[in-house]
Amino acid sequence: MNNNNNNNNNLLASVALFSELYNSDSFKSIPDILAEFIKGAIVFEKHFSLNSTELKDLLKRIYSFDIPESVLRTTLRNRLKDVVIKEFDTFHFDKSICKEYESFKPNVESITEKQNEIIFELYNYVSIKKGRELLEPEKEKIFENFSNFLMDNGYLDEYSELISAFVISKEYDSSFNGKLRAIKEGLILYQGINYSADINQLGSWKDKLTIYLSTEHLFNCLGYNGTLFKEIFDDFLSLVNEINRSELNKSGKKLIELKYFDETKDEIEHFFISAESIKKGYKRLNPSKVAMSNIINGCEEANEIKEKEVDFFLELKRKNIALQDYSFDIENSKYNVVDQSVIDNLKKVSDNKKMPFNEDYCTICLRIFTKINTFRKGKNNVPFEKIRHIYITENGFAKYLGHNNSVKFEDTDIAFAKDIDYVITKFWFKLKKGFNNKAILPKTFDLVNKAKIIMSSYINNSLSDNYDKLQEKFKTGELSKEVAVELCYAYKEKPNSPELITPDNIDDSLQFLDEESFIENFLREKTRKETQFIETLQEKEALEKELNKYKQKELEAKQKKVEEELLAKRQKELEEFEKESNAYAQKEWINVRKNNNSDLWYMFFKLFITAIPVGIGLILKLYPPFDLWISSIGKYQILIWGVLFISFVLEIFGRTYLFNKERVKDGWNYFITILFFRFKTYKKDKMIELKKQFK
Numbered sequence: 001m002n003n004n005n006n007n008n009n010n011l012l013a014s015v016a017l018f019s020e021l022y023n024s025d026s027f028k029s030i031p032d033i034l035a036e037f038i039k040g041a042i043v044f045e046k047h048f049s050l051n052s053t054e055l056k057d058l059l060k061r062i063y064s065f066d067i068p069e070s071v072l073r074t075t076l077r078n079r080l081k082d083v084v085i086k087e088f089d090t091f092h093f094d095k096s097i098c099k100e101y102e103s104f105k106p107n108v109e110s111i112t113e114k115q116n117e118i119i120f121e122l123y124n125y126v127s128i129k130k131g132r133e134l135l136e137p138e139k140e141k142i143f144e145n146f147s148n149f150l151m152d153n154g155y156l157d158e159y160s161e162l163i164s165a166f167v168i169s170k171e172y173d174s175s176f177n178g179k180l181r182a183i184k185e186g187l188i189l190y191q192g193i194n195y196s197a198d199i200n201q202l203g204s205w206k207d208k209l210t211i212y213l214s215t216e217h218l219f220n221c222l223g224y225n226g227t228l229f230k231e232i233f234d235d236f237l238s239l240v241n242e243i244n245r246s247e248l249n250k251s252g253k254k255l256i257e258l259k260y261f262d263e264t265k266d267e268i269e270h271f272f273i274s275a276e277s278i279k280k281g282y283k284r285l286n287p288s289k290v291a292m293s294n295i296i297n298g299c300e301e302a303n304e305i306k307e308k309e310v311d312f313f314l315e316l317k318r319k320n321i322a323l324q325d326y327s328f329d330i331e332n333s334k335y336n337v338v339d340q341s342v343i344d345n346l347k348k349v350s351d352n353k354k355m356p357f358n359e360d361y362c363t364i365c366l367r368i369f370t371k372i373n374t375f376r377k378g379k380n381n382v383p384f385e386k387i388r389h390i391y392i393t394e395n396g397f398a399k400y401l402g403h404n405n406s407v408k409f410e411d412t413d414i415a416f417a418k419d420i421d422y423v424i425t426k427f428w429f430k431l432k433k434g435f436n437n438k439a440i441l442p443k444t445f446d447l448v449n450k451a452k453i454i455m456s457s458y459i460n461n462s463l464s465d466n467y468d469k470l471q472e473k474f475k476t477g478e479l480s481k482e483v484a485v486e487l488c489y490a491y492k493e494k495p496n497s498p499e500l501i502t503p504d505n506i507d508d509s510l511q512f513l514d515e516e517s518f519i520e521n522f523l524r525e526k527t528r529k530e531t532q533f534i535e536t537l538q539e540k541e542a543l544e545k546e547l548n549k550y551k552q553k554e555l556e557a558k559q560k561k562v563e564e565e566l567l568a569k570r571q572k573e574l575e576e577f578e579k580e581s582n583a584y585a586q587k588e589w590i591n592v593r594k595n596n597n598s599d600l601w602y603m604f605f606k607l608f609i610t611a612i613p614v615g616i617g618l619i620l621k622l623y624p625p626f627d628l629w630i631s632s633i634g635k636y637q638i639l640i641w642g643v644l645f646i647s648f649v650l651e652i653f654g655r656t657y658l659f660n661k662e663r664v665k666d667g668w669n670y671f672i673t674i675l676f677f678r679f680k681t682y683k684k685d686k687m688i689e690l691k692k693q694f695k
Contacts, residue, residue, distance in 0.1 A: 011064035012147060015186025016179070017111040022189060023435055030189060030202070035079040037063060038072070039097045040104045048093040052076075055091070071193060114179050121176075122146060125166045126159065129510065149454075150183055150447070151191075152421055161458055161513055167451035168506045180447045185435045188445070192429030202432040205243040207385045210257045212324060212372065214393035215267045216291075217420065218260060222315055224291040226497035228449060235442035236420050237319070239427040259324040260316075261371060263364050271295075272309040276302045284471070287491040288463035326371055335373040337416075338366040342406050358397070365398050369407060369416040380413035384426050391417045396457070420444065452498035455506070458513055460496050466518050467491060473519065487522060585690035592686055596670040603667030 014037070021033045038055065041062040042048060050058065052069040059065040059072075076084050076091055083094040126142055127134050134142070145157040149164070157163075170176040216225060221237070223230040244254040275295045277283045279302040285292060299305050316322075330336060343362055350357035368391055373380070375389040384390075393399065401407055402417025421444045428442065435441065443449050470487050473479045479487070494512060495501045501509060515521055673682045 011190075012150065012183055013108070013112045013115050014063035014065060015190045016115060016182040017107055017186070018189055019182040019184075019186035019435070020107070020111065022185070030193065031075045031079050034067070034071070034075050034193070036100075036104055037065065038075065038080065039083070039093075039100060040108070042093050043098050048095060049090055051089045051091065065190065067193060111182075115183070118176070118179055119143060119146070121170075122163065122166055125169070126162050129162055129165075149450075150180075151187055152419065160454055161510065164451035164454040164458075165506050165510050167448055168455065168501060169503050171448045171503050177448065181445075184445055184447055188425050188429055191425060202430060204246060205255060205385065205427065205430050208255050208257075208388060209385070210259055210324075210375070210389050211240075211423065212368070212389070212391045213258060213260050213264070213321065214391065214395065214398070215264050215271070216394050217392060218264065218268065218312075218316065218321070219291045221319065221321065222312065224294045226290055226499055228443065228452065228498040231443045232420060232424075232449075235444065236424050236427075239424060239431070239442075242431070243427065258319075258321040260321065261324050261368055263368055265323060268312070269309070272305060272312075275305045279305055284488075286464060286467050287488065287494070288460040288467065288496055290460070290497050324371075326374075328374060330367055330370050330374075333370060333374050335376075335378050336370045337373055337407055338363065338370055342366070345406060346401070346404070356397075361397065362401065365401050365417070366407070369402065372416045378409075380416075381410050382414065384414055385430060387414045390414070390423070392420050392423055393417050394419055394453075394457075421450070449498065452501045455501050455509060456496060456498045459494055459501075459509060462513055462518075463491050463494060463496060469519055479519075483523070483526070486526070487519065490522060581691040581694040584694040585687045588690045588693070589683070589687060592690075596666065599663045599667035600670050600674075601667070603664045603671065606664055 018033060018037070021027055021036065022030070027033050027036070037059065041055075041058050044062060045058060047054075047058065052073050055072050055076075056067060056069050059067055076086075080093075083097050085092045085094075122142065123134055123139055126138075142159050142163070145159040146163050148157055149160065149167075167180070213221070216229075217233060219225050220229040220233040240256045240258065243256050247253060247255045271292070272295065274283065275292055278285050278292070279296055279299060285296065287293075295305060295308060299308065330338070343359060343366070346362060347357050347359065372389045372391055376387065380387070391398075391402070398417050399415075399419060402415040405411065407416070424442050424444050428445075467488075470479065470484060474481070474484045495505055495509060512518065673679055
């Protein structure tokens with residue numbers, strides 16, 4: 001790994017350790033921690049006597065810390081006076097500090113190991129996404145880009161997309177995010193030390209500063225660019241208000257002023273004019289313009305957009321964000337940084353790097369930088385809190401331009417343009433807010449949020465390029481209106497604001513960014529899906545036929561089963577009925593037979609009664625002894641014959657009126673049945689009759 005990467009590696013490990021020590025209970029202040037690093041470097045190099053310049057170089061060599069000599073001298077005087085003796089310009093360290101280094105060394109090794117784990121995971125992630133093993137030069141470049149990402153120095157780096165995707169993919173990994181947070185917090189502390197006039201004067205902001213907001217920050221202020229950007233701006237505004245409240249209580253004046261330039265106002269007004277044109281149907285909405293979508297949403301008529309514009313500027317006033325006046329001629333100002341040769345050189349550099357270059361926008365940025373340089377009176381090589389004027393923007397080209405040495409005058413100058421993260425970091429450090437668990441940290445300190453912002457920027461740039469291609473192909477007739485509309489919907493589905501990007505859709509986002517010919521791929525995919533749809537329909541129809549056959553068979557089987565069940569039930573019912581009818585017939589047969597026997601005996605009894613008078617008369621007449629006896633009684637025999645005659649008459653009368661002829665008849669029939677051996681047939685017929693009677 002090259003020397004620059006070694007320096008970055010040392011710096012990342014060092015700042016992570018600085019963060020851990022800062023958040024521990026062992027040290028009370030930043031100078032105390034810096035004193036530990038100084039002792040560690042002295043023991044490591046075994047260089048116990050040196051001046052402040054040599055100490056500065058030593059810290060840079062060991063930790064990659066570039067600490068101002070004034071800070072080092074103050075720390076030596078105030079924090080290390082017990083182990084340091086000064087002779088002229090040389091500081092002599094007592095060798096007793098060697099024992100203290102033994103407890104400091106494991107901390108360094110532990111942090112380095114944790115950082116190496118992050119780097120290894122990053123290499124592995126990039127290797128998987130590229131589908132091959134990484135070469136050593138590629139690893140060096142990835143590490144350099146990752147360092148830039150952590151230190152907010154990366155502008156359009158080669159691996160920014162993959163690094164951001166890697167960080168987003170780890171959003172739910174608390175251990176990983178803890179390691180990243182330690183590096184970020186350490187960097188905030190380190191950069192704070194680097195750019196602070198006096199680290200012993202932390203806790204309050206004491207200098208006047210005018211911050212000029214770019215277009216996107218004014219939109220962020222009112223939430224036009226989505227939730228996350230608004231939350232970041234609210235964090236920034238909260239710190240500004242805290243500083244101003246503190247000073248208002250003392251002197252009645254504000255230290256921090258928020259303003260914007262005419263160039264920004266013109267851009268916003270043009271933005272709202274474009275929104276009106278889109279609403280009227282003169283233009284199409286570019287899906288990459290989140291703010292434009294939010295302006296148009298909810299407006300039924302074009303005149304409502306004008307009302308929104310008026311409300312927009314009124315709301316800025318309510319938030320104490322004002323238009324900046326100036327009364328000087330930019331072109332003839334001695335602080336003018338607008339130079340055509342500079343623009344031509346920047347264009348050449350951009351062309352060589354195959355980066356987009358907008359000369360008009362470049363000129364606007366340089367005009368803004370000229371105004372800031374004029375307000376600063378050319379004093380740019382001062383600590384940040386003394387800079388007095390700064391322009392904040394999230395536009396990558398504007399930040400690149402602001403840091404370019406052809407625009408700045410010295411390497412150590414504070415750039416004309418910084419991002420909001422930089423300013424929030426400086427305020428946070430200066431106010432000594434800290435990073436303990438009770439502190440609600442600004443959203444911008446979360447590196448996952450930063451990664452999402454970077455990814456959304458790439459996605460929006462890609463969407464914008466693809467939308468321009470779509471417009472061109474539609475105008476030339478290469479795309480039909482229907483396909484163009486489908487593509488617009490496909491673009492709208494892309495997560496073009498940070499809060500919409502998640503570990504679940506990050507792979508799809510990367511794939512979209514890797515596709516150089518999204519429209520062509522979309523059309524091919526559309527054709528494939530249409531063919532697949534037709535094939536699916538055919539398969540569906542075939543399956544439906546098979547299913548219908550199966551259902552018919554299943555229905556028939558069910559019907560057969562039901563019929564069988566009904567038949568079995570019917571059979572069972574018939575068996576039950578037969579059983580019950582037999583039982584009933586048997587029971588009734590007993591009664592019938594009993595009645596038949598009774599009728600039979602009744603018949604015999606009546607026959608006997610009928611036969612008695614005749615029989616007695618015949619006996620008396622035919623039996624000689626009785627006949628002689630009758631004759632011997634003379635006239636009294638008439639009484640006997642009279643009695644018999646009356647009995648005969650009574651029997652005939654009874655047979656007609658008193659006797660039950662049906663019973664006699666039934667008895668007779670039953671007797672005939674028995675007499676002629678037809679009892680079984682009679683019983684069978686009677687049982688059938690009884691069963692019918694039961695039914």
